[in-house]
Amino acid sequence: MxxxxxxxxxxxxxxxxxxxxxxxxxxxxxxxxxxxxxxxxxxxxxxxxxxxxxxxxxxxxxxxxxDDMDALYREMCDAIEAKVIPIIMEVPRGDTWKERMLYTADKRARVFEAILPYRISANLKRFQSEFLMQDYKRMLRLESESLDAQLPPSVRDDKLGARAINVILSFQTWRLLRHDQELPVTDACAVVRRLLEDAMAKLPER
CATH class of the missing domain: 1.10.10 (Arc Repressor Mutant, subunit A)
Known part of the structure; x- marks a missing residue:
């Protein structure tokens, strides 16, 4: 049995x-x-x-x-990053580096808007979390390196010009416009585009 x-x-x-x-x-x-x-x-x-x-x-x-809230933040960051990867992976369009940079500005606006509240939350917690601090530094590095890769050598050699573009197209600038100044998305995009066009006007075409 x-x-x-x-x-x-x-x-x-x-x-x-x-x-x-x-x-x-x-x-x-x-x-x-x-x-x-x-x-x-x-x-x-x-x-x-x-x-x-x-x-x-x-x-x-x-x-x-x-194990702790830090682990939950890590899971949140992974989920948000997976959501925007398809946008990040889009190849910039345009015949010149300036056209491609304008395309990148529009692309970053979409990415930054999608991650805005989550990155603000992570940024507030990063001083209490080694993981979030390292992730913050990683994102800054990736933002900078991805822009530098699109710049011609003559522009990369202009350290001030390259840094200006980096600041204009940074998450911090988008946060300032959208969160701190409470601009609508369309207005924030227009401000970024205006700043970028003004900055690029002083830089060589190639």
Whole structure:
């Protein structure tokens, strides 16, 4: 009799284990989704308790899936980065470096707008998190290097001119226009484009 029941018991245990894993994955996904929702709606520093409330899970569940809030921020950053990668990977269009730079300005506006609340939140927390501080420095480096790669040598040699373009097309400038000055997207884009065109007018064509 035992030999007959054993396979059924094994199947039940397997199903139970699969169910636990699925519930765990669902719980984790709801926690990350809650974090994204809260930050996206303007709560730049949500508590673990608030995340748990929105996710519909217990507070202990949050820390069962994430060792600390730093780990949850890391997951949030990964989710947002995955969202904007297709835009980032677009090849700039234009026959001249100046045309390509204007295209890049429009592309960055789309990226920065998509990540605005999340990057503000991460920037506020970076002084308390080694991961977020290193990620902040990584993003600054990537922004700068991707622009430098599009500049002709004559412009890269003009350190002040190249730095001006870097500042104009930085996230900090976009944050200042959209968050601090509360400009609409269209107006913020127009300001960036005007600054960029003025800066490039003083630089060589090739």
């Amino acid at each position: 035992t030999a007959i029941l054993a396979p059924d018991i094994a199947i039940d245990e397997s199903r139970e284990a699969d169910g636990r894993r699925e519930r765990s994955r669902s719980s984790r996904a709801r926690i990350v989704s809650a974090m994204l929702e809260l930050v996206g709606n303007g709560d730049v520093s949500p508590s673990a308790a608030r995340v748990a409330e929105v996710a519909g899970v217990g507070l202990r569940s949050v820390f069962r899936h994430f």
